[in-house]
Amino acid sequence: MTINPxxxxxxxxxxxxxDVGREKIREFARAVKATHPAxxxxxxxxxxxxxxxxxxxxxxxxxxxxxxAQLIEDPDSGIDFSRVVHADQRFIHHRPIVxxxxxxxxxxxxxxxxxxxxxxxxTRSEIFALTSGDANDxxxxxxxxxxSILVRGEGQ
Amino acid sequence: xxxxxxxxAVGQDIGSRSIDVTRTDxxxxxxxxxxxxxxxxxxxxxxxxxxxxxxxxxxxxxxxAVQLVTDWAGDPxxxxxxxxxxxxxxxxxxxxxxxxxxxxxEISGAVGALDVEAGTARVxxxxxxAGQKVLMKAQAVVxxx
Numbered sequence: 001m002t003i004n005p006x007x008x009x010x011x012x013x014x015x016x017x018x019d020v021g022r023e024k025i026r027e028f029a030r031a032v033k034a035t036h037p038a039x040x041x042x043x044x045x046x047x048x049x050x051x052x053x054x055x056x057x058x059x060x061x062x063x064x065x066x067x068x069a070q071l072i073e074d075p076d077s078g079i080d081f082s083r084v085v086h087a088d089q090r091f092i093h094h095r096p097i098v099x100x101x102x103x104x105x106x107x108x109x110x111x112x113x114x115x116x117x118x119x120x121x122x123t124r125s126e127i128f129a130l131t132s133g134d135a136n137d138x139x140x141x142x143x144x145x146x147x148s149i150l151v152r153g154e155g156q
Numbered sequence: 157x158x159x160x161x162x163x164x165a166v167g168q169d170i171g172s173r174s175i176d177v178t179r180t181d182x183x184x185x186x187x188x189x190x191x192x193x194x195x196x197x198x199x200x201x202x203x204x205x206x207x208x209x210x211x212x213x214x215x216x217x218x219x220x221a222v223q224l225v226t227d228w229a230g231d232p233x234x235x236x237x238x239x240x241x242x243x244x245x246x247x248x249x250x251x252x253x254x255x256x257x258x259x260x261x262e263i264s265g266a267v268g269a270l271d272v273e274a275g276t277a278r279v280x281x282x283x284x285x286a287g288q289k290v291l292m293k294a295q296a297v298v299x300x301x
Contacts, residue, residue, distance in 0.1 A: 024188075031188035032219035033175055036226050038233075048231045057226065057235040057296070058219035062190055081193075082205060086214045088293075090239035096232070146239075 003119035003151055004078045008112040012070045014104035017130065018063050022099040025053050032056055045098070052099035060091055064125040064145035067105040071123060079121070079151050087120060087148040094141045102130040103142060110146075117153020122146065158230035161300040164267055164277050170228045172264035175220050176257035177212055177248050185216040199250065207245065212259065214242040217290055221263045221283045225296045228265070228279075236276065237297035246285045261285050268295065275299060 022042075029039035037044035038054045045053050072079050097103070104127070111122035124146045128139040159170075182196045191213055194201040202210045218240050226232045248258035261283060268280035281294035 028188045031181075031185045032216065032223065033181075034220075034223050034226065034232075036223075036232050038231065048233070050233065054232045056219060056232055057222050057238045058215060061215050061219075065189070065191060086242050088239070088241040089215065089218060090237070092237050093233075093235065 002078055003112060003114075003121070004076060005112055005114075007071070007077055007109045007121065010071075010109045012067065012107040014106050014128070015070065016066075016104075018066065018103045018105075020055065020097060020099055020101040020103060022053050024062075025055050025059065025099055028059050028062070029056050032058065050096060050098050055097035057091060057093070058089075059097055060093075060125075060127055060143045060145050061089070063103050063105050063127050064147060067107040067125040068123055068147065068149075070107060071109060071121075083118070083152040085150045085152060087150045089148075090146045092144040092146075094143060097142060101142070104128055104130065104139070105145075111148075115150065115153075118151045119153075120148055120150050122148045159228065159277075159300055161270075161275050161277065164270060164300075166267055166270060168267040170265040170267065170279055171224060172262070173224050175261045175263065177216075177246070177259045177261060179210060179248055179250055179252055179258055182210065182212055182216065182248060185213055185219075189213070189215060191215065208247045209249070211245040211247050212261075217242075217246055217261060217283065217285075218294070220261065221281055221291065221294060222296055224263050224265050224281070225279050225298060229298045229300065234298045234300065235296050236299050238295070240281075240283075240294040241292040242290070243292045244285075244288050244290045246290050259285055261290070265296075275301075 105125040108124045113120045127143040269278040283291040
């Protein structure tokens with residue numbers, strides 16, 4: 001199976017809404033061994049000017065990997081998930097993620113580069129918060145998560 | 157004590173810490189993140205795809221390493237940009253039922269650059285496990301008052 005070179009430039013529109021819960025922020029914070037009180041305690045977060053508990057800097061990976069799954073599971077992509085290795089990751093935060101946020105992600109395939117028998121694929125998730133009940137607009141830019149995955153070819 | 161931008165200097169040490177990792181930690185991270193790739197919890201699957209054994213999620217290493225920066229900055233939201241390359245896997249031995257760690261991640265950080273206009277400091281992290289650099293170009297940009 002080879003990677004479809006036409007993936008480059010493809011976009012997947014925002015799909016399901018991800019509701020950020022307090023307990024999920026606490027669970028994720030514990031899982032990355034974070035101890036800062038602003039992840040756990042609403043008052044500690046408020047003392048720093050946040051409306052609710054604040055997500056750790058890599059929390060957006062949950063939303064970004066859900067968006068990436070649309071590409072990986074796309075039968076047209078040619079990606080074998082069992083051969084995927086995470087090569088690099090970046091998060092640019094436009095504003096902090098807090099409990100109560102309703103997030104959506106638009107996925108953009110920014111690069112597809114053949115490497116040996118495999119390929120390096122760079123994706124960018126533009127993560128927005130819904131500012132009304134409407135899943136379309138208006139919305140506020142929250143984070144940009146860029147990820148490169150190496151899909152190993154046979155024998156790699 | 158929260159750092160003040162004007163008092164920072166390039167090269168300044170922000171401290172270090174050591175994180176013990178067990179197979180249980182990887183299961184917790186899998187559940188918290190939704191990343192259930194079996195290479196992070198199933199030995200037979202991991203060795204079957206050519207790995208030395210179960211390895212930590214790169215995102216576990218990245219996410220736990222940045223805690224040094226978060227705690228130094230005094231506000232998790234101060235980290236406005238964070239990136240890394242994953243260069244080496246972190247194999248986590250099965251120490252279930254013992255008090256031992258299956259791997260240890262050693263993190264240290266120093267101020268790598270200052271952007272006076274933006275009021276941001278770039279912290280460069282050195283992240284090692286078993287003496288090897290497991291992250292490269294691990295850089296967190298922090299906005300400080």
